[in-house]
Amino acid sequence: MPLLFTWVLTSSLLMASPLVTATVSRSFKDCSHFFYMQTPPAGIAGTSLKRICQMYADKVRYATLYDCSLRLPLYSAYIFQKSDGKRRMDTPWMYEPQLLTDDESGHMKALPLNEDSAPLIEDSQAVLEDYTDAIGYRRGPLNPDLHQADLDDKSSTYTLTNVVPLITDFLETSWNPYLDNVRRRLNNFCHGKSFMVTGVTVSGATSRRDNRDRLAIPKYLWLAYCCPRFDRNSPYEVRFMFPSYGGYALNVQTGHSVVEVSLKTLEDFLKSQSDTHSDMTIFYKGCVSENPFKKKRDMTSVLG
Numbered sequence: 001m002p003l004l005f006t007w008v009l010t011s012s013l014l015m016a017s018p019l020v021t022a023t024v025s026r027s028f029k030d031c032s033h034f035f036y037m038q039t040p041p042a043g044i045a046g047t048s049l050k051r052i053c054q055m056y057a058d059k060v061r062y063a064t065l066y067d068c069s070l071r072l073p074l075y076s077a078y079i080f081q082k083s084d085g086k087r088r089m090d091t092p093w094m095y096e097p098q099l100l101t102d103d104e105s106g107h108m109k110a111l112p113l114n115e116d117s118a119p120l121i122e123d124s125q126a127v128l129e130d131y132t133d134a135i136g137y138r139r140g141p142l143n144p145d146l147h148q149a150d151l152d153d154k155s156s157t158y159t160l161t162n163v164v165p166l167i168t169d170f171l172e173t174s175w176n177p178y179l180d181n182v183r184r185r186l187n188n189f190c191h192g193k194s195f196m197v198t199g200v201t202v203s204g205a206t207s208r209r210d211n212r213d214r215l216a217i218p219k220y221l222w223l224a225y226c227c228p229r230f231d232r233n234s235p236y237e238v239r240f241m242f243p244s245y246g247g248y249a250l251n252v253q254t255g256h257s258v259v260e261v262s263l264k265t266l267e268d269f270l271k272s273q274s275d276t277h278s279d280m281t282i283f284y285k286g287c288v289s290e291n292p293f294k295k296k297r298d299m300t301s302v303l304g
Contacts, residue, residue: 027051031063034077036195036226036283040065043271043280044074050099056156062143066161068099070216071126075199076142076162080225082187085146085180088154093139096161099124111160126160130214134207136253140166140221142198144179164200164218165207170256174249175221178258182225182247189234189242190227197282198223201273220273222248224266226287243289246282263287 031053032038040063048068053060054076062078092110100120111128113121121127131139141163145154166175186194200218207215224246234242246266249258261269263286271280 028053028063031060034060034063034079034195035197036228036287037285039284040077041075041197041199041280041282046070046074049074052096052099052161054156054159054162057152059152061153061156062162064142064161066096066099066125067216068124070202071124071130071214072164072200072202072216072218073142073161075197077195077197078143078147080147080183080186080190080194080196081149081192083147083149083183085183086154087145088151088158091155091158093128094159095121095125095127096159097121099161126163126215128160130207130209131165133209134165134215136167137165137207137215137217138168138171139163140171140175142200143196146176146179147183147196164221165215166218166221166251167253167256169253170249170251174256174258178247178249179223182223185238185241186225186227189231189238191229191231192227195226195283195287196223197225201270218251220248220270221251222246222266222270224263224282226263226283228288228290230289244283244287 028035028040028051032040035041044065046065046067046069050066050068052064052066054062054064062076064076065074066072067074094110095113097109113127131137139160141157143157143162145157148154148157199222201220201222202216203219205217205219206213207217224244226244228243230242232239241260244263245260246263247258247260248266248269250256263282267280267282
């Protein structure tokens with residue numbers, strides 16, 4: 001069977017958090033600004049896809065495409081601005097009750113579940129017990145807090161609709177260092193915002209709990225960024241990594257180094273993971289860089 005590419009942690013608080021909400025719908029219309037040119041990635045397949053505009057403290061923070069049948073986010077899209085790389089350790093993990101229905105008025109709730117939790121919540125998404133039983137795996141965020149600057153932005157990443165099960169050694173020795181390298185690169189050479197998309201591919205492997213398949217295990221983890229305004233005098237060794245670049249890595253115990261590649265190469269690689277994603281693109285028109293000289297001429301013309 002061909003590999004399927006699908007674009008693809010505890011708290012004692014038992015009450016709903018009044019600060020956290022999310023909008024689940026069939027489109028990203030309320031959070032399209034997290035995508036370059038307000039255009040989500042194309043060519044994504046899944047059996048039960050939900051589009052979540054993740055909100056925290058009454059503000060939309062990022063966007064997530066979630067597959068309820070896999071209990072896995074296929075990607076999260078967010079905006080990177082200069083970040084200190086610090087983590088926030090005091091935020092409770094949360095789940096999304098709205099994945100049960102199309103009702104858009106609900107709130108994310110802190111885990112663990114309790115007797116007042118909505119029935120069938122475990123059918124639509126992962127819960128903490130799934131990760132407790134997933135021996136050898138850790139919760140790996142697609143939108144990581146070290147890529148966020150604002151404290152509330154950091155807190156908003158602590159939801160199970162934003163994490164995937166990653167092998168512990170891979171996360172600690174390969175992926176987290178890669179995320180920090182990307183953070184430093186964008187801090188130094190990206191002028192303004194970067195549009196980020198981080199996702200997964202899956203191959204059918206699952207983690208089980210109570211004799212049931214619970215979590216789809218990512219085969220590959222990947223990331224791509226689009227920085228339209230960048231330092232054109234950056235050092236030669238990073239100049240070719242703008243306006244867009246990406247990376248991918250195999251979620252395995254050994255041999256999991258991150259491979260950094262151009263956007264086109266990344267897209268081609270991801271397409272090769274399935275014969276049903278030949279039209280897949282991450283950024284609209286491949287992320288076109290802004291021409292500061294043209295913008296200056298245009299502005300001069302307008303003012304003249």
